[in-house]
Amino acid sequence: MPLPTFKGGIHPPDGKSLTKDKEVEIYSPAGELVYPMSQHLGAPCAPVVKKGDRVLIGQKLGDSDAFVSAPVLASVSGIVKDIAPRMTISGAMETCVAVENDGKYEHAAELLPHKDYESLEPKEILRIIREAGIVGMGGATFPTHVKLSPPPDRKIRWLIVNGAECEPFLNCDNRLMLEHPEPIIGGLEICMKLFPDAEGIIAIEGNKPESIRRMEGELSERRGNIRVAPHEVKYPQGAEKMLIYSVTGQEIPPGALPADVGCIVLNVSTASHIWQAVVDGVPVVERVISVTGDVIANPKNISAPLGTSVRELIDLCGGFTEPPAKVLSGGPMMGISMRSIDVPTVKGTSGILALSRRASQSLHESNCIRCGRCVESCPMKLVPTTLDLLVRRREYAEFESEGGMNCIECGCCTYSCPARRYLTQTCRDGKAGVMAARRKAESQRKG
Ligand code: SF4
Numbered sequence: 001m002p003l004p005t006f007k008g009g010i011h012p013p014d015g016k017s018l019t020k021d022k023e024v025e026i027y028s029p030a031g032e033l034v035y036p037m038s039q040h041l042g043a044p045c046a047p048v049v050k051k052g053d054r055v056l057i058g059q060k061l062g063d064s065d066a067f068v069s070a071p072v073l074a075s076v077s078g079i080v081k082d083i084a085p086r087m088t089i090s091g092a093m094e095t096c097v098a099v100e101n102d103g104k105y106e107h108a109a110e111l112l113p114h115k116d117y118e119s120l121e122p123k124e125i126l127r128i129i130r131e132a133g134i135v136g137m138g139g140a141t142f143p144t145h146v147k148l149s150p151p152p153d154r155k156i157r158w159l160i161v162n163g164a165e166c167e168p169f170l171n172c173d174n175r176l177m178l179e180h181p182e183p184i185i186g187g188l189e190i191c192m193k194l195f196p197d198a199e200g201i202i203a204i205e206g207n208k209p210e211s212i213r214r215m216e217g218e219l220s221e222r223r224g225n226i227r228v229a230p231h232e233v234k235y236p237q238g239a240e241k242m243l244i245y246s247v248t249g250q251e252i253p254p255g256a257l258p259a260d261v262g263c264i265v266l267n268v269s270t271a272s273h274i275w276q277a278v279v280d281g282v283p284v285v286e287r288v289i290s291v292t293g294d295v296i297a298n299p300k301n302i303s304a305p306l307g308t309s310v311r312e313l314i315d316l317c318g319g320f321t322e323p324p325a326k327v328l329s330g331g332p333m334m335g336i337s338m339r340s341i342d343v344p345t346v347k348g349t350s351g352i353l354a355l356s357r358r359a360s361q362s363l364h365e366s367n368c369i370r371c372g373r374c375v376e377s378c379p380m381k382l383v384p385t386t387l388d389l390l391v392r393r394r395e396y397a398e399f400e401s402e403g404g405m406n407c408i409e410c411g412c413c414t415y416s417c418p419a420r421r422y423l424t425q426t427c428r429d430g431k432a433g434v435m436a437a438r439r440k441a442e443s444q445r446k447g
């Protein structure tokens, strides 16, 4: 029987063999670690330390009063040596706190372990998740305590752990499922306490049979309403809307949220961090990163403290075999092209991908030949060639009425286009154009 999936999508070369079988290496950097105050969707944090302060692992460096935000925590012990704007992984200059690692790795006792987590009230679980700085670790970085607080009239029927990891080249989630399945399942069990009527589902693409077996083996020794659901291998299977459709058959209407159709989706690393925070009292201070690509000498999966320099991680992999044409934060489909590798890793850094000119296929675009491949591949049922035209003409209102704001920037249209049209980029520009027009209208309305 075919495995469940969604309509549209593509099958790019997966590049996963470079790090698929590499066990996660733990790295402890020396020297300076740098922490941007905005590592999540929502309000950025403001520093709560000052130059010269000594900080411990897990101590807050930045926080915000806003509900949609998450604190930034020190991942090493040491002295705060600088608070100033620095370049971040996105290429933007943002306020960062720099800490000189003293190599002592002393922990703050800010979060307490709760081995008896079953007795915790939902409110207390959500408080711990927030204080631990947990956000969507798959790259979306939406604060997890907010995601787990849907409006009271939304009945959550499915809690889905996203182990699809459909982005080519990346293996951080796969390695976590293979090497540490228990905290992932434990984190899901904690979330099911918040939504006792929900079914727990761990969704994994069919190209990870060992992870599927490992998770199923772990579940066979437990009782509870959790199952593993293998899915067809197709990009972007791990995108939230596609995964929800594949698992439940529910389509999320434009402008609606997963909770509106009874779903909450968490990345495997997010679930694991929930367990570590609630049960062990360990906040988000490190993450697994796949450092990979055809010009990385010895690609690896590395667990490193947040704030570690990208250059250091690349050096740990033996450096570049030739100058890269492109270095991306994330995978080749949805990753961000980096302007510099002298920037720190953050909560959403799932991969560092360095590609040669051969592998990055950065060709020049030509005229549309009206083949329709972009339309067939679009998982959001959009017409990318029309959206592209509208954006190039700056007709943002029409772009919006053609559904352009529903674009998830997955890159399928660009990948499938024989004319190499920059379709994803024009959609991105179109969305930015609509947002700018809305802001302008709002400020005119206020007078
Ligand atoms: S980038 Fe946007 S328009 Fe292109 S395939 Fe993905 S969702 Fe569709």
Ligand code: SF4
Pocket: 367, 368, 369, 370, 371, 372, 373, 374, 375, 384, 385, 416, 417, 418, 419, 420, 421, 423
């Ligand atoms: S895939 Fe490219 S060439 Fe084909 S219709 Fe779409 S934009 Fe035009």
